Amino acid sequence: MDFEALLSCFSSPSCVITQTTGGLISGMLLFLVAAGLSLIFGTLKVVNFMHGSLYMLGAYFAYTVYALSGNYALAVAGAALGVGLFALIFERLLMSRVYGSDVLLQLLVCYGVILILDDAVKIIWGAQFLSMGMPPAFQRPPLFIAGGVLPVFYLFLIVITLLVAAGLGFLIAGTRIGKIVRAAAINPTMTSALGINTAVVFGGVFALGGLLAGLAGALAVPVRSLVSGMGFSILIESFIVTVIGGMGSVAGALVGALLIGLVRSFGTIGFPLFTDGLMFLFMTAVLIVRPSGLFGKEG
Amino acid sequence: MIRSPIARDALIAVAAILVLAVLPLVFPGQAFSDFVIRLSAFAIFATSLNLLIGYGGMVSFGHGLFYGLGAYSFALLLQKGGISVPAAFALTVTIGGAVAAVIGAICIRLKEIYFSFLTLAFQMLLYSLIIAWTPLTGGDQGLTGGVPRPPFLGIRLDDPQHLYLFCCVVLVVSLFLMRHIVESPFGYTLRMVRDNPRRVGFLGVQAWRIRLLAFVVAGIFGSIGGTLMSLYVSSAYPDFAYWTISGEGVFMILLGGIGVFLGPLVGATLLLLLSDTVTRLTEYFGLVLGVVILCFALGLRKGLLGFALDAWAKRGGAGRSAPRPAVTAGKD
Numbered sequence: 001m002d003f004e005a006l007l008s009c010f011s012s013p014s015c016v017i018t019q020t021t022g023g024l025i026s027g028m029l030l031f032l033v034a035a036g037l038s039l040i041f042g043t044l045k046v047v048n049f050m051h052g053s054l055y056m057l058g059a060y061f062a063y064t065v066y067a068l069s070g071n072y073a074l075a076v077a078g079a080a081l082g083v084g085l086f087a088l089i090f091e092r093l094l095m096s097r098v099y100g101s102d103v104l105l106q107l108l109v110c111y112g113v114i115l116i117l118d119d120a121v122k123i124i125w126g127a128q129f130l131s132m133g134m135p136p137a138f139q140r141p142p143l144f145i146a147g148g149v150l151p152v153f154y155l156f157l158i159v160i161t162l163l164v165a166a167g168l169g170f171l172i173a174g175t176r177i178g179k180i181v182r183a184a185a186i187n188p189t190m191t192s193a194l195g196i197n198t199a200v201v202f203g204g205v206f207a208l209g210g211l212l213a214g215l216a217g218a219l220a221v222p223v224r225s226l227v228s229g230m231g232f233s234i235l236i237e238s239f240i241v242t243v244i245g246g247m248g249s250v251a252g253a254l255v256g257a258l259l260i261g262l263v264r265s266f267g268t269i270g271f272p273l274f275t276d277g278l279m280f281l282f283m284t285a286v287l288i289v290r291p292s293g294l295f296g297k298e299g
Numbered sequence: 300m301i302r303s304p305i306a307r308d309a310l311i312a313v314a315a316i317l318v319l320a321v322l323p324l325v326f327p328g329q330a331f332s333d334f335v336i337r338l339s340a341f342a343i344f345a346t347s348l349n350l351l352i353g354y355g356g357m358v359s360f361g362h363g364l365f366y367g368l369g370a371y372s373f374a375l376l377l378q379k380g381g382i383s384v385p386a387a388f389a390l391t392v393t394i395g396g397a398v399a400a401v402i403g404a405i406c407i408r409l410k411e412i413y414f415s416f417l418t419l420a421f422q423m424l425l426y427s428l429i430i431a432w433t434p435l436t437g438g439d440q441g442l443t444g445g446v447p448r449p450p451f452l453g454i455r456l457d458d459p460q461h462l463y464l465f466c467c468v469v470l471v472v473s474l475f476l477m478r479h480i481v482e483s484p485f486g487y488t489l490r491m492v493r494d495n496p497r498r499v500g501f502l503g504v505q506a507w508r509i510r511l512l513a514f515v516v517a518g519i520f521g522s523i524g525g526t527l528m529s530l531y532v533s534s535a536y537p538d539f540a541y542w543t544i545s546g547e548g549v550f551m552i553l554l555g556g557i558g559v560f561l562g563p564l565v566g567a568t569l570l571l572l573l574s575d576t577v578t579r580l581t582e583y584f585g586l587v588l589g590v591v592i593l594c595f596a597l598g599l600r601k602g603l604l605g606f607a608l609d610a611w612a613k614r615g616g617a618g619r620s621a622p623r624p625a626v627t628a629g630k631d
Contacts, residue, residue: 041412046412047412047415047416094593094597097597098596098597102358103358103412103415104352104358104549104553104557105596107358107360107415107546107549108549108550108553108592108595108596109592109593109596109597111546111549111550111589111592112588112589112590112591112592112593112596113589113593114589115543115546115585115586115588115589115592116585116586116589116590116593118585119583119584119585119586119589120586122583123583123586232542233423236419236420236423239416239419239420240420243413243416243417247413272431274428274431276423276424276427276428276431277424277427277428280420280421280424283420284405287405287409291408291409
């Protein structure tokens, strides 16, 4: 514990800005993963335990597409679409068989897939750490705000994610598709009785969740290093985010993700050994005050 | 015939210890006794997890926390505390129970999938603590310097034969104790809490107390499993607290049969045999294990022992069938 370091950081604007932007980009990546997890849970009532692996796949897909084409925009699009398609296949082929059965089987199916994917990544891309480096388009001098550093890529990442968040919110709250998804979430039997193919809805939601996770993975490649098994820690974090924000709420996921990102970012200064512990303390506190999360519905 | 089930199980336990004691004469060689020692650790761990999953309907996905906690507490107490083996054992069990009481108190309030994930999250908290707290735990290298095992009561755990017998006795005694917990009035109340928590409330029992007690009991036995593992490797590694341990525990239960008391023991045996065979052939154990898990999760859901008991009941009409998988889709 190092309260002095934390205090001295808070007293200097440049340190606050640097830590805040660092916290914001982790929070943004976390939001993309957590929003998909939350959306899938809210609609299908299953926790996609292999959601972190989708993030990992997104990162590796983007790495490969970038290595082949040298075009980062293409890499991001390819990774998001590829992972979305993968999620759809996974849902249709495996996950849809254990809907309605107990949590144990859902966990096991995902556990099996995580093990397979982690080893598959090792076979295809190797077990060593990979890093892609910053694409040339973003290799510019960073912006300075009150002495704090803001790399251009961070700004890009924050803007993209906020756009996605707004689009997602609009899709769910303001469109006919969103209405159908919400109806299927509340009462799938009734929805299908009204002539809507719920299997398509479920598959679509799963694919959308996968697409978001793949996008997060692709956006993370320039700032994170890649390794087999990298999806697991982000899975735990995005679970904590959805618990804090409330399962099934996109707005909750955004708030929760930003909070966790900031807690981690400032936590590394004050409590370098205990950053994970801080997240848990935070989550436990939220659960005690609001058992269904900040934006969750009671019951 | 013996009427009392306790006396009958005690007799079976004594017989099991005797058989295990004689087996090394039939299968001489280090490989066999090493296998049994590792099996004892995993079997206790998986059976304790089944107290929660099979009997309590609480799908914990973070039970490996207690495995890792037991291994690290025991090894650290012996290495840094310099106390005797029985004292370290007793302290480890106490620590396991106390931590389970705290974590259980937070987790059991939550509904099933939240419960699964929160237990998992706590396990990863322990894992990251172990990795971060290098001065105490040795970080990702694991505990270095070995674990001293001072002799007690004429038992020298440095001697492989003594260690083998010690692990066998701990295994059988633990299974015996858990069997009796499961068959006690508490065990039946636990099943009732699993099947119909609201009705349990009508009968004047506070369901959360039963759940918490089950969580503590499972935590205690889970840490005993870790203790045996740290004795075997004479160290402790962060892998013992990694989430895959919990996953393996859950899979052992499913593999052997969730509704049968000895299912997890059978599952642990099968999984260890599988892992020993596969790791000899390829380094991609996860790939093979993943495929096997998918086959079981989508196919043989009652586990091998449950499946065999069902087949036997059908053929002989002996009236004894394996209970249905205990965990029900949650609608409470």
